[in-house]
Amino acid sequence: MNPVLVTAGGGGETEVVIHKVEEAELDEMWSFVDSKRQPRWLWEALDHQTGRILAYVFGRREDQAFLKLKALLEPFGIRRFYTDGWGAYQRHLDPHQHVVGKQATQQLERKHLTFRTRIKRLVRKTICFSKSSQMHEIVIGLFINRFEFGLAV
Numbered sequence: 001m002n003p004v005l006v007t008a009g010g011g012g013e014t015e016v017v018i019h020k021v022e023e024a025e026l027d028e029m030w031s032f033v034d035s036k037r038q039p040r041w042l043w044e045a046l047d048h049q050t051g052r053i054l055a056y057v058f059g060r061r062e063d064q065a066f067l068k069l070k071a072l073l074e075p076f077g078i079r080r081f082y083t084d085g086w087g088a089y090q091r092h093l094d095p096h097q098h099v100v101g102k103q104a105t106q107q108l109e110r111k112h113l114t115f116r117t118r119i120k121r122l123v124r125k126t127i128c129f130s131k132s133s134q135m136h137e138i139v140i141g142l143f144i145n146r147f148e149f150g151l152a153v
Contacts, residue, residue, distance in 0.1 A: 021076040023048035025108040026069070026083045028061060029115070033136050040136055042115075043069045046108045048082060053111070053148050058137050063088045119143055 025046040032039050041061045045054040055072035059065025066088040080097055082104035083089040089098065102109070119140060 018075045021047050021049075021054060021078050023080040023082065024054060024073065024076070024078045025105045026081055026089060027105055027108045027112070028065075028086065029112045030061075031136070033133050040133060041065060042140060044108060044111075045069060045073050046111065048080075048104070048107070051107050051111075053144060056141075056144065058133070058140075061086075061088075063091060066092060114147075115140075115143070118147070 025048050027044060027046075029042045029044070030039060031042065039060065040058055042056060042058055043065050044056045046052065047054055054076060055069060057065055057068045057072065059068065070092060078097075080099060081089070081093050082099050082101070083093070084102060084105060085100040089100075
C-alpha cells in the first residue's frame with residue numbers, strides 16, 4: 001500500500017478492500033545501494049492465480065524481512081505458499097501450506113526479469129545505482145505502483 005495515496009484522500013476514511021487469495025508465490029530479489037557490499041533485498045508476494053503483486057518489503061536476506069512480509073499477507077488468508085526453499089521460508093511457514101520448487105514461482109521470477117529490464121538500478125552489472133536506501137525504495141515502489149496497479153504517482 002502506498003501511504004502517500006492513502007493520506008492524500010483528504011483526511012477522510014479510506015476504504016481498503018482485501019480479496020481472499022488461495023495461493024501465493026514468494027521470492028526475494030537482490031540489489032544494492034551505493035556499493036555491492038550494501039545489499040538490499042526486495043521480498044515480494046504474488047497472487048498465484050492473477051499474477052498481481054500482493055505485498056512487498058525491503059530488507060536484508062534475513063528472517064526479519066520475511067516476517068514483515070508475512071505479517072502483510074495475513075489478511076489475505078493464503079492457504080498455500082510457493083517458494084524457492086530459502087531457509088526463512090522453511091523456518092516460518094507451515095510445512096502443510098508450503099510447496100518448494102521453481103515450477104510454481106515462474107510468474108514471480110518473470111516479474112523480476114521485467115523489473116530488472118525496466119529499472120536499471122536493479123541490474124546486477126550497471127553504473128546506475130541508488131546512493132540511498134530511501135531513494136532506492138521510493139523508485140522501486142513508484143514503479144510497482146505504476147506498473148502493477150496503473151496508479152499515476
